[in-house]
Amino acid sequence: MHAIFLRGILAAFVAFSGSAATGAAADELIGDAERGAKVFEKCKSCHAVGPDARHKVGPHLNGVFGRKAAGLGDFDYSRAMRRAGADGLVWTIEKLEAYLENPKVLVTGTNMRFRGLKDKQDRLDVMAYLRQFSDRPRDIPEAEPTAITEEVRLSDDILNIEGDPDYGEYLSSECMTCHQTDGDDEGIPSIVGWPTEDFVIAMHAYKQKVRPHPVMQMMAGRLGNEEIAALAAYFSALN
Amino acid sequence: MALNRRAFLGTTVGLAASLSAPMVLGQGKPRVVVVGGGAGGATAARHIAKGSKGAIDVTLVEPTRTYYTCFFSNLYLGGFRTLESIAHTYGKLASDYGINVVHDWAVGIDRDAKTVSLAGGAKLPYDRLILSPGIDFVDGAVPGWDVTKQNRMPHAYKAGSQTELLKAQIEAMPEGGVYCMIAPPNPYRCPPGPYERVSMVAHVLKQRNPTAKILIADPKPKFSKMALFQEGWQNHYGGMIEWLGPDFGGDKVEVNADEMTVTIDGEVNKVDVCNVIPAMKAGRICELAGINDGNWAPVTGHTMQSRIDENIHVLGDACAQGDMPKSGFSANSQAKVAAMAIRAALTGTKQFPAKFSNTCWSLLGTDDGVKVGATYEATDEKIAKVDGFISQTGESADLRKATYEESLGWYAGITSDMFG
Ligand SMILES: Cc1cc2nc3c(=O)[nH]c(=O)nc-3n(C[C@H](O)[C@H](O)[C@H](O)COP(=O)(O)OP(=O)(O)OC[C@H]3O[C@@H](n4cnc5c(N)ncnc54)[C@H](O)[C@@H]3O)c2cc1C
Numbered sequence: 056m057h058a059i060f061l062r063g064i065l066a067a068f069v070a071f072s073g074s075a076a077t078g079a080a081a082d083e084l085i086g087d088a089e090r091g092a093k094v095f096e097k098c099k100s101c102h103a104v105g106p107d108a109r110h111k112v113g114p115h116l117n118g119v120f121g122r123k124a125a126g127l128g129d130f131d132y133s134r135a136m137r138r139a140g141a142d143g144l145v146w147t148i149e150k151l152e153a154y155l156e157n158p159k160v161l162v163t164g165t166n167m168r169f170r171g172l173k174d175k176q177d178r179l180d181v182m183a184y185l186r187q188f189s190d191r192p193r194d195i196p197e198a199e200p201t202a203i204t205e206e207v208r209l210s211d212d213i214l215n216i217e218g219d220p221d222y223g224e225y226l227s228s229e230c231m232t233c234h235q236t237d238g239d240d241e242g243i244p245s246i247v248g249w250p251t252e253d254f255v256i257a258m259h260a261y262k263q264k265v266r267p268h269p270v271m272q273m274m275a276g277r278l279g280n281e282e283i284a285a286l287a288a289y290f291s292a293l294n
Numbered sequence: 295m296a297l298n299r300r301a302f303l304g305t306t307v308g309l310a311a312s313l314s315a316p317m318v319l320g321q322g323k324p325r326v327v328v329v330g331g332g333a334g335g336a337t338a339a340r341h342i343a344k345g346s347k348g349a350i351d352v353t354l355v356e357p358t359r360t361y362y363t364c365f366f367s368n369l370y371l372g373g374f375r376t377l378e379s380i381a382h383t384y385g386k387l388a389s390d391y392g393i394n395v396v397h398d399w400a401v402g403i404d405r406d407a408k409t410v411s412l413a414g415g416a417k418l419p420y421d422r423l424i425l426s427p428g429i430d431f432v433d434g435a436v437p438g439w440d441v442t443k444q445n446r447m448p449h450a451y452k453a454g455s456q457t458e459l460l461k462a463q464i465e466a467m468p469e470g471g472v473y474c475m476i477a478p479p480n481p482y483r484c485p486p487g488p489y490e491r492v493s494m495v496a497h498v499l500k501q502r503n504p505t506a507k508i509l510i511a512d513p514k515p516k517f518s519k520m521a522l523f524q525e526g527w528q529n530h531y532g533g534m535i536e537w538l539g540p541d542f543g544g545d546k547v548e549v550n551a552d553e554m555t556v557t558i559d560g561e562v563n564k565v566d567v568c569n570v571i572p573a574m575k576a577g578r579i580c581e582l583a584g585i586n587d588g589n590w591a592p593v594t595g596h597t598m599q600s601r602i603d604e605n606i607h608v609l610g611d612a613c614a615q616g617d618m619p620k621s622g623f624s625a626n627s628q629a630k631v632a633a634m635a636i637r638a639a640l641t642g643t644k645q646f647p648a649k650f651s652n653t654c655w656s657l658l659g660t661d662d663g664v665k666v667g668a669t670y671e672a673t674d675e676k677i678a679k680v681d682g683f684i685s686q687t688g689e690s691a692d693l694r695k696a697t698y699e700e701s702l703g704w705y706a707g708i709t710s711d712m713f714g
Contacts, residue, residue, distance in 0.1 A: 193481055
């Protein structure tokens, strides 16, 4: 049902708009949770998940995303895992993927006797399955992501709209929740009427995390070069 | 002139090129009806009207003439804002953007005829309908409480007179009295909202009534920014605040509004103020429209269209979309994606990939602000979180002050983005 309806919507996009966003590489969910449940068969001899999960040979894996390694007080971890946790290892998507690919590479002295999952898709799918048993971002906004970030890459159609005022305007609508169009700068600086070059430099400094500030690093982090250019053009023209 | 021509051409191209276009030629301008003039609805109405420059006929249906933002209503409780400073009216949306603002309730939706009926008797036809009605409470969620008890035991989870009432009750507490909050189960509007409220109540009590106590009964084992709140409560308010999670019976609660008692896990507590925040569901009009699945209205993140009726877009707290928390920032962000998609569908403007973001600031005490934020993208299944950040425990006072000041800037920004 949903799938069919969605396809209908996507078709409508193409029909409605000359240069539709068909080529945009949207960020992907970590993997396929249903397939992941099957991959988890390989872990089941040692790990449990779900409402009644208890420790087995390995710790239960409820709430593992965003948790510090060796973070459960009532499980007897290896010294190596406890040290990794104390050093700041937290189970993010990236760290878990590395551990599941080859446990010994990330935590050399771990006593998880498992060779690892060589197939990347298996790792992504089992993570998608496990992700369901951790905090949901809807309820706890700081919970770990459920999708993997990709550099925003757009189709040629979209790339050609560099400096396109419509695109700049659409992208800018997200900025106007904080920065005001009229250039008021109470608490948050004004960004209207800047020379485009200064604007581009400031945005890249946030994107590359040279300039500190978590909000702006995050906002700039997912903008491509063309998008920053379109925004610079749009804001420089506002006065 | 040039703009009009472009909009006109856009419309024709859109019509000619699309097979599934619901538009009818010769009926004049396409019509968008927006139900609910809050964070989602006001933003969507303004962006559609502003972007289409008159090519789309926009009607906004909202019963109240003054909208009090829930965001910063906790700061009003804490004495950091006045009530007037969180009040907004719809004058500019009508005068500067040509939006037809109708102060009435939507009471029914005929999805086949594509009309909205209003309490006053009018019927509004639409080509696209936006529903952003916010939340209502789940009946029977807290035993002993229903909306008829809201004057004795206010929720103050829709801002305005309820917030005023709660503030008056807190200020009238006897020396050494007890303020009790019944916190809601997930999902609910503004995940850090109840805990920011507790911080603000504590701030007031510390000054006026320092021996008073705050008791929170919570059905959840964990809440947003928990470590930050707990650190802030310890730093600012010593032992004033007691939080009872489900391990301590916080999920087994009953209230009695006549006796002013709260029974937690069988133990009766006499309280002076009882702030009941019940479980929530989508604003009732979504149910009446028949677009809910359970308590919420599922949507696709690409366009915010209902999964049940593609002529309806649902925004903000009322929709089930995936990873975004129910917040004013989220509703505002979703409104812009919907506005873009609707303009593309009705007048053939360009369709860009959906991007969303959210940041929730919370005030712990004077000049002590914290925040949590994330960016999201639409996948076919849901709106998915891709990146984020959160304030850290132990941050410097300067950073916390800057964070609070940022939230003031955000408030000015989002309200001018909603109301012009
Ligand atoms: C205490 C508190 C603190 C908060 N703090 C923050 C914060 O700091 N930051 C943040 O981002 N968010 C915050 N929020 C959350 C935020 O207020 C909501 O998420 C946001 O308002 C949701 O927007 P909405 O458009 O879905 O609903 P609303 O803004 O509630 O708007 C819904 C509107 O629809 C109208 N309506 C309902 N039914 C009908 C009908 N049948 N016909 C016509 N009109 C109708 C209502 O009158 C209302 O005006 C807070 C909330 C609370 C309670």
